[in-house]
Amino acid sequence: MAEPQRIVIVGAGVGGATAAATLRERGYAGEVVLLAAEDHPPYELPALSKGLLLGDTDEPDWVREADFYRANDIELRRDTAATRVELGARLVVDSKGGEHAFDRLLLATGSQPRSLPLPGADLPGVRTLRTLDDALALRGAFSTVERIVIIGAGWIGTEAAAAARKHGLDVTVVDRIAAPLRPVLGAEVAKVFQDLHAEHGVQWRLNADIARLTGTGSVDGLRLTDGTELPADLVLVAVGVKPRVELAHTAGLELADDGGVAVDATLRTSAPDVFAVGDIASHFHPHHGKRLRVEHWANAKNQGAHVAANLVGGEEPYTRAPYFFSDQYDLGCEYRGVADPDTDRLVVRGDLRERQFIAFWLREGRVVAAMNVNDWDNGDALGRIVGERLTVPEEVLVKGDLSSVE
Structure with a gap:
């Protein structure tokens, strides 16, 4: 496979930005275009629900220093989302009307928070946590409210609960599951986290279903299906994410049963010159013998670094085991x-x-x-x-x- 002259990367999260940086660090001399939907320089996500939300830092970890992209001749287009991919024409169209021809294309479009299909879910005061702006806004709200209800007892929900307690809020976590993190850790290990949060004053409402969020001008609580009313000045919805695969789907790329973009062991999609990494990549893992779609920071970062060699002609399979970390109290x-x-x-x-x-x-x-x-x-x-x-x-x-x- 001949080395491409122009590589376009859609998505400037940790996966896309790491791929761009690694291309240069490996000596690739062709054109690199990096399309970023946000106006911030590329950043990593872990600090958003940890140090930044806790108030220990005011910035995330940047993928590279702000001047890295210009210094390394990476055309970083901030506040510019891709709106269409034309595989036949080898073209990406962006939200500002720009057109970007490519020899190779990398899709690293990430995920978006899932919403609640419930009455009141669109009230002011109902928030999600996915972006830097989300984290700064949520931390700012911590200083203006007394009570928060967090819907979702996964990693984001439990980390946010720990941060909210540090800021002195009354915290209630609601979920249908029987214990926080139960689907990932099982009952015995999940109890460690349940007891930890209870010792720090978090109130649990588990095995619970929500009927609606309540309020008029803004959210003031929620009602469970058993009639219980939970007052809240702020509600955080942390019920998982869904991969942003719309571009891939409309372009005609194969999707997998798990909702991601189907990629082979080398992270190549059904189109030979198009690759995908991160949350959207349903990757055939050689060691597991099946597809894995992993929604953690390290997976996006490691796949971004790995795919750089394959974008310029390599055929190496991605074999790393998934990894993530958490800090709570x-x-x-x-x-x-x-x-x-x-x-x-x-x-x-x-x-x-x-x-x-x-x-x-x-x-x-x-x-x-x-x-x-x-x-x-x-x-x-x-x-x-x-x-x-x-x-x-x-x-x-x-x-x-x-x-x-x-």
């Missing part, structure tokens, strides 16, 4: 891999009650996922054990030297 954790907590076997090293442990999930004896909580000595070993899906005796996982596992 005095608990820090890292999670590697993909588990089904309902069917995979849980093995715990350390003490769940002390909140210092490693949880392993095993499938047919192989370690398919691991989460270290307030344990920072075994990261490299866990990365290798999970990344290679090693078969490790349970007694070694519980008490042995993880660094010596082969």
